[in-house]
Amino acid sequence: MPPLLRDALPFLVLAVAPVVATLAGADWLVPVFTRMVVFALAAMALDFILGVGGMVSLGHAAFFAVGGYVVGIGSQHVAESTPTPFGLPGWDDLLISLPLAFTVGVLIALPFGWVSLRTRGAYFIMITLALAQMVYYGLVGLTSYGGDDGISMWWGRNTVAGAALPNRLALHFLCLGLLVAAFVVLKRLCAAPFGRVLDGARQNEARMRALGYRPLPYQIGAFALSGGIVAVAGALMANVDEFVSPGMGHWTISGELLVIVILGGIGSLSGAVWGAVVLLGLEEGLKEITEHWPILLGPLLVVIVLFARGGLTGLLDRLGSRRTQGGDDAGGA
Amino acid sequence: MLLFLEQLLNGVQLSVTLLLMASGLTLVFGIMNLLNLAHGSLFMVGAYVAAWTTGVSGSWLLGLVAGAAAAFVTGIVIELVVMRRLYARDHLDQVLATFGLILFFNELVRLLWGIRPMRLDVPEALGGFVEIVPGAPYPLYRLAVIAAGAAVMLALAWLVQGTRVGMRIRAGSVDREMIGALGVDIGRLYTLVFALGALLAGLAGVLAGPFLAIQSGMGEPILILAFVVVVIGGIGSLKGAVAGSLLVGITDTLGRVYLPKITDAGPALSSMLIFLVMAVVLAVFPTGLYGRKS
Helix, strand or coil: CCHHHHHHHHHHHHHHHHHHHHHCCCHHHHHHHHHHHHHHHHHHHHHHHHHHCCCCCCCCHHHHHHHHHHHHHHHHHHHHCCCCCCCCCCCCEHHHHHHHHHHHHHHHHHHHHHHHCCCCHHHHHHHHHHHHHHHHHHHHCCHHHCHHHCEECCCCCCEECCECCCCHHHHHHHHHHHHHHHHHHHHHHHHCHHHHHHHHHHHCHHHHHHCCCCHHHHHHHHHHHHHHHHHHHHHHHHHHHCEECHHHHCHHHHHHHHHHHHHHCCCCCHHHHHHHHHHHHHHHHHHHHCCCCHHHHHHHHHHHHHHCCCHHHHHHHHHHCCCCCCCCCCCCC | CHHHHHHHHHHHHHHHHHHHHHHHHHHHHHHHCCCCCCHHHHHHHHHHHHHHHHHHHCCHHHHHHHHHHHHHHHHHHHHHHCHHHCCCCCHHHHHHHHHHHHHHHHHHHHHHHCCCCECCCCCHHHCCEEEEECCEEEEHHHHHHHHHHHHHHHHHHHHHHHCHHHHHHHHHHHCHHHHHHCCCCHHHHHHHHHHHHHHHHHHHHHHHHHHCCECCCCHHHHHHHHHHHHHHHCCCCHHHHHHHHHHHHHHHHHHHHHHHHHCCCHHHHHHHHHHHHHHHHHHHCCCCCCCCCC
16 A cells, blocks of 8 residues: 555545535534544654654553643642642633643653653663553542542533634544644654654664764654643543543553554554554444453454564555565564 | 551561462562463462362361462463463563453453352351450451461472472573473473462462452452562562562551541552652563562
């Protein structure tokens, strides 16, 4: 399959499927597709540091949850007409909550990245996991924001520039627009000097240093950018579910994001979209078969890891490699 | 002062549970270079089988043996079926495959024993209290757990430092290709080490069972604490696992008792405390207290 089609196809699916569902009178299906978009956004940000930068983070759920809480906390203060801790008024407009989620995500990811990048390999995986657990317990401890139970946004989702979103489809296309924007920006970044240095450091850090680069600021920067984008995804998720809880920061979400990246194929960015569509679709399908669906999904993941290397995009590239010699350089971590 | 002593002992008892978990993790990592997220599932299997066996037979001791044995056998099976295909893979693949195993085991126990948590009571013979200092009764069972954990760790130290198998294990952690070339059957050695780690995890699950609700997913919080221990101590180092588990177990327990008395944010802060400790340790020693310098 030609690379352009490979990249565009999952976006097309996510644009067409909810419209078809709505026309067919099954508009309750729309949030299922919106979830795919949101998880694709978060997974794509993870793929950026994982595939290009070689950083295996098992802690990205922390940023996801933080983004969700930016929306939840802001709108709770608006609904209850109480000032936020620093005396500022609450916020419940996406034009404020999305940039705010991005900023908070970046600000948390900076120190996390700095600490985690003191180490490499398995240490890095475990430390990102532990830091995310810290955030998780921190959120559980927020008793004025529901503690364990989180915030149920019965007052509804955020407005856009003061106007309420007319329906689920509008929210879906807003999310999809952000996903496309993130894809374009990250793809450009990969090709820019910033991305080349990251990629070089993944392949051989010592050589990058010998060339006169200090990889660490690039790596911390990429980690922070990734954290910010994942926080935006979390903020969108809060608007889809109209609910936030510490569960958004549970470590299984971090695991799920990694699964999406691997399933789609590391380092291709569009693979994250493929992965989200297939994994979340698979989950929905298995839920139809049995309530004990993880008992099927678990072994399936093991089989995928053992036998399907390179993920879905790798598979698609191989299908098209008869004409175009060799595929993308999708490296391991 | 009495409260402090009591909580210090509680901290040591948590340390023992963590040490049993962390020693298995660190051995498996040090020798096979395998990052095993499913180690917590073996903890869960041990606790579940012990609770079920004790419930059916009425014998706590039988439960202990059954729980440890079940974890041991489960360890052998997943090593043969899944793990040995992962040794040559990168950590990312290992994380994913073992993540899949967690999903499987968490759902399997729900399928077998239902969603309601099970209980494992303290054995009757150890149900009493002892006065450690006059006027301070302390549960006998908790003391017994500390003693049992210490005994198991001494046995493990003897196995690793004082026997031929242990020599091979240590050699394997230094250079596995070389000991293969010297005629040691690496495949069997790996299975043995993995099963040993599983046995320790199962034992930890049984011993800690009376303090926990035995339910699906119970292994992951303890697994993550064990990761913190391994990272603080240095991956692959048993000495580091001992130091790390004492540091984490005692800090966590004392933090939960004393921080809420100092500040309103205490409950949240005390849950975050050990992760802050870990961040500080890593900022100073990037490969942990006893880790190999890269």
